[in-house]
Amino acid sequence: MTDTDADPIALTRHWLEKAVIGLNLCPFAKAVYIKQQVRFVLSDATTPEALLEQLAEELLRLRDTPADQVDTTLIVHPRVLDDFLDYNDFLGSAEAAVEALDLQGILQVASFHPRYQFAGTAPDDVSNYTNRAPYPILHLLREDSVERAVAAFPDPDVIVERNIATLDRLGVEGWNRLLAGE
Template identity: 60%
Template sequence: MNRDEVIAATRQWIEKAVIGLNLCPFAKSVYVKNQVRIVVSEAKHVDAFLEDLDRELEFLAAADPQDVDTTLLVHPTLFPDFLDFNEIAGIAEEAVVEHELEGILQVASFHPRFQFEDTAEDDIANFTNRSPFPTLHLLREDSIERAVAAYPEAESIYERNIETMTKLGLDGWKALGIPGMGGEKK
């Protein structure tokens, strides 16, 4: 898959799942203002991907939030195994500290094979955090705080998302037609 196809699939996921299913009630406002930066890493190995991460952390920290509020760092092929990618997500959190951006930026992660601890691989709840490709989401803490303050009962989003996915079911998820998101084995 080329860079444009990766971006297109990521946008479909944002539009149909993240915004369309309201999995993140804060996403629509920054997405419609074109403040979501999608960066496709072409790194050939983990060290190069972590260098991409370093650059994106510095870029987002320096960028005007009115121009770029959040960044999705996507790699379509380097991390097929969820547990390996989960380790990378932990390293990404450490990188935030190393860049002295703790309290300024934070990292969330999404993966095509995302699996919550103590759930079966095909548990529909896992699909709340599944994306077409391994993705690190770099977020501004200020933006999160503003969004949470404006959203009543933000702490219940997780439970509501699982309820949404349970009602939708795997067939409903597949019907969204997002490339790479049909629940098939990768």
Template identity: 60%
Template sequence: MDSIFLPSDDDIIALTRAWVDEAVIGLNLCPFAKAVQVKQQIRYVISHADQETDLQQDLTNELLHLHDSDPEILDTTLLILPRILQDFLDYNNFLDSADATLVEHKLEGEIQIASFHPDYQFAGTAVTDIDNYTNRSPFPILHLLRESSIDRAVESFPDASAIFDRNVATMRRLGLEGWNQLGFVVSKKQHQLSKKSC
């Protein structure tokens, strides 16, 4: 991403928090997210990496930080990537390296990495398919989750396997027009327009 169109770190965090509040929690795309947000157990971290080797180091640092932290204080981390992997195919390819990092540090089975991207596309869908918006975020994000938290959440939500189908139904009801009216989407577009006019 060209740095001239890049928001400040504060704005990047604010847009990401707004996405969590308005889309992830507001649309109930993840029924487990509200509790950790209310308890302030989500860590929002920006990677300033513009090379994959630097991103790999940032990811390693955050994985180890999450692993070593008290789960009552830190439950999950959103590693935000505003300067790298803007192309979804590049991002998708990097996920293999991210999973290999889990194995390398013996964190497989303890921490899981979920993926979100502005151009997220599920296999077998068209780029414009509204279903993809369940995993679309204002910036590329690596979401680091504790497996123990996922297990507890699934136990408390007996129909966890139906979440994806319910999310797709939610997005289809909302539609692209509804999505584009969400505050974080509007804010990001306004920021880009204001930078272009400078």
């Protein structure tokens, strides 16, 4: 996103409502969103080091907050790690932070980026859009919430296949129209 007047949290909410929940890309997102258990954090970090510090703070905050108040956190960071390869490299530091805080098995970090690209895919492959968001995002999740959601879903492995089929039908142009509100 290059629009300096854009509200990153509003655009992230729009993406979550229209794409993630609207297309059912994540069948677990709707319940926590409706119950207002998603914390949105707009990072002002301009360096990976500052973002890592904020990530650690948010990991501890999520650990210390009851799940019925905040079940998951989205750290939207529009001013750092715009380059996907830099972002992807940073994810190793994010995992190291989870370990350093002794939170492995308790919290995890999922990733979304405007130029997300799975290994072995072309940049314009529509399957990449399952992890594309308007801004780079670190998604903090509770392991027990993920386990409960997966256990309640009849066949969680089919989610990825269904998402790719949905995006194949929609196409890149349809994705762009969806997010533009057309």
